[in-house]
Amino acid sequence: MTSNRSTAWPAPAKLNLFLHVNGRRVDGYHELQTLFQFIDYCDSLDFAVNDSGTLTLHSEMEAVVANSDNLILKAAKSLQDYTGTHQGAEIWLDKKLPMGGGIGGGSSDAATTLVALNHLWNTQLSQDELAKIGLALGADVPVFINGLAAFAEGVGEKLIPVEAPENWYLILTPDVHVSTAEVFNDPLLPRDTPKLSMDDLMSSDWHNDCQPRVAERYPQVAKALAWLIEYAPSRMTGTGACVFGIFDTRQQAEQVFAKLPAGLCGFIAKGTNKSPLALRLTQR
Ligand SMILES: C[C@](O)(CO)[C@H](O)COP(=O)(O)OP(=O)(O)OC[C@H]1O[C@@H](n2ccc(N)nc2=O)[C@H](O)[C@@H]1O
Numbered sequence: 575m576t577s578n579r580s581t582a583w584p585a586p587a588k589l590n591l592f593l594h595v596n597g598r599r600v601d602g603y604h605e606l607q608t609l610f611q612f613i614d615y616c617d618s619l620d621f622a623v624n625d626s627g628t629l630t631l632h633s634e635m636e637a638v639v640a641n642s643d644n645l646i647l648k649a650a651k652s653l654q655d656y657t658g659t660h661q662g663a664e665i666w667l668d669k670k671l672p673m674g675g676g677i678g679g680g681s682s683d684a685a686t687t688l689v690a691l692n693h694l695w696n697t698q699l700s701q702d703e704l705a706k707i708g709l710a711l712g713a714d715v716p717v718f719i720n721g722l723a724a725f726a727e728g729v730g731e732k733l734i735p736v737e738a739p740e741n742w743y744l745i746l747t748p749d750v751h752v753s754t755a756e757v758f759n760d761p762l763l764p765r766d767t768p769k770l771s772m773d774d775l776m777s778s779d780w781h782n783d784c785q786p787r788v789a790e791r792y793p794q795v796a797k798a799l800a801w802l803i804e805y806a807p808s809r810m811t812g813t814g815a816c817v818f819g820i821f822d823t824r825q826q827a828e829q830v831f832a833k834l835p836a837g838l839c840g841f842i843a844k845g846t847n848k849s850p851l852a853l854r855l856t857q858r
């Protein structure tokens with residue numbers, strides 16, 4: 575073990591408690607309104623800083639995604655380029671979050687890398703500067719950098735912190751990869767949900783505009799939703815494939831989890847309006 579190893583930087587997952595598609599921009603991207611909340615279910619990263627400038631990543635996910643395509647190394651390189659630092663880092667990733675499920679693991683890993691290295695390299699960028707670098711890596715990176723549950727507009731970069739109910743969730747992870755680009759390119763995707771104002775936020779009908787089409791095209795998602803909805807209010811997060819059921823207590827979530835039939839997988843987590851990454855920073 576390297577002696578200057580800084581350990582256990584959390585990269586939490588997020589849920590989109592709702593995801594409304596309000597329109598399509600001329601560049602093809604969609605205008606969204608969404609409510610992001612973190613859950614206490616996280617990847618974990620370790621960092622050892624060096625003076626040679628080299629960046630290396632150790633991760634079991636290399637079998638699935640080449641290290642050169644990993645958002646962690648892309649984030650570290652972006653921070654080097656932006657700040658001109660000559661420092662580098664050896665990075666270890668303990669991957670827990672299912673990939674491509676709409677819970678934002680890749681974006682969260684990128685955000686944790688930016689926040690941790692900004693701290694460990696002492697490059698002193700502001701949160702806004704880090705969020706700007708992060709946005710170029712993915713629409714969901716800024717909310718992970720800010721670390722507060724938020725109502726988001728635009729493509730997810732205009733963030734207003736909100737206090738959402740910190741429920742317990744049973745999250746099901748259908749074994750299917752849903753392509754975000756494919757969902758947004760679907761001609762039948764509804765794109766006309768009226769925009770909510772902040773005042774209507776908590777009282778309005780929360781839904782996910784991507785859910786009906788994804789459920790139609792991916793029977794595994796439809797099956798997970800059909801089962802979960804029998805026990806709790808349930809929705810899809812992001813563009814899927816994960817779906818979550820909402821519970822008041824851990825016990826209620828556990829009772830339902832215990833009934834999970836063969837062929838469905840999932841986990842229990844608690845919603846949290848302050849990200850475990852932000853909590854880690856304040857504990858230093
Ligand atoms: C749907 C969300 O998960 C909500 O949290 C995110 O906005 C998705 O963010 P992401 O996974 O980082 O997605 P990106 O990699 O930026 O986009 C993938 C593709 O989805 C489409 N896309 C994405 C976001 C958006 N607001 N409008 C789009 O039309 C674009 O074709 C884009 O090329």
Ligand SMILES: Nc1ncnc2c1ncn2[C@@H]1O[C@H](COP(=O)(O)OP(=O)(O)OP(=O)(O)O)[C@@H](O)[C@H]1O
Nearest residue numbers: 644645673674675676677678679680681683714812
């Ligand atoms: N560190 C990383 N962790 C996960 N995926 C990564 C990582 N780096 C690059 N990727 C790529 O990004 C893709 C999307 O990953 P991610 O797990 O963030 O999807 P997601 O949960 O659907 O995210 P979102 O909700 O932001 O759409 C993966 O399929 C993988 O190819």
